[in-house]
Amino acid sequence: MRKLTAIFSIILFLTACQTVPYTHRKSLVLIPQSLELELGLNTYREILKKSRISRNRKYNQMLSRVGMKIARAAHRPQYHWEFKVLKDDRVLNAFCLPGGKIAVYTGLMKLVSSDAELATVVGHEVGHAIARHGAERMSHLLLVQLGGMALQEALRKKPKKTVQLAMIAYGIGTTLGIVLPYSRLQEYEADRIGLILMAKAGYDPHAALSFWQKMYKKFKGKEPPEFLSTHPLTKHRIERIKKLIPEAMRYYRG
Numbered sequence: 001m002r003k004l005t006a007i008f009s010i011i012l013f014l015t016a017c018q019t020v021p022y023t024h025r026k027s028l029v030l031i032p033q034s035l036e037l038e039l040g041l042n043t044y045r046e047i048l049k050k051s052r053i054s055r056n057r058k059y060n061q062m063l064s065r066v067g068m069k070i071a072r073a074a075h076r077p078q079y080h081w082e083f084k085v086l087k088d089d090r091v092l093n094a095f096c097l098p099g100g101k102i103a104v105y106t107g108l109m110k111l112v113s114s115d116a117e118l119a120t121v122v123g124h125e126v127g128h129a130i131a132r133h134g135a136e137r138m139s140h141l142l143l144v145q146l147g148g149m150a151l152q153e154a155l156r157k158k159p160k161k162t163v164q165l166a167m168i169a170y171g172i173g174t175t176l177g178i179v180l181p182y183s184r185l186q187e188y189e190a191d192r193i194g195l196i197l198m199a200k201a202g203y204d205p206h207a208a209l210s211f212w213q214k215m216y217k218k219f220k221g222k223e224p225p226e227f228l229s230t231h232p233l234t235k236h237r238i239e240r241i242k243k244l245i246p247e248a249m250r251y252y253r254g
């Protein structure tokens, strides 16, 4: 019996193990991709219901232009990409849900001064999505919050609770008053993938450095906005980005 359990565990581990693109890290994700995409869509709809869509033409054109290029570089045929600017000047945040649902709040759009800077933000968020960081976090949150209830069952029985968990897992928890930072490992990974994606999309990855330096100077010592509390910003992080740029430059055809 014990032997059987051991074999079973190994099989579960092997099927749940996935490799993160570009970094080749093996991560444990207990949620099948099909469910992850379904959950991403539910969460996206829920957020749109509660948000105001910005009609600012300049912002919308800029996000579509940059988003399309990053999407092409990410090469996820199973994704149905969508880009929305959400109107709330107080919110400095952006996210990409599984399935390619990208949103940037006007508060953050105001701080972005070029396509390449926006590509830094979008590339980073898409990096989290294609590395399946949300699903990795959800696997953990499900165990804690729903006592290990299978996601399929949770979606059926507690759709609201599941969507809330997804929001927390994808760093969009402020509406719920909960902000859970991505782990340092995941942040580092999203930075690395984001730089590669922006380079592949034709944006000089050096723009990431100037963007993060600008953010650092602006918010140093002040109450950090949500984007920075879910994406901690330190001098150390900027140093790491500097070291990652040469790798990304190999993908850059400027």
Ligand SMILES: [Zn+2]
Pocket (backbone or CB within 6 Å): 124, 128, 182, 186, 187, 190, 230, 231
């Ligand atoms: Zn991040």
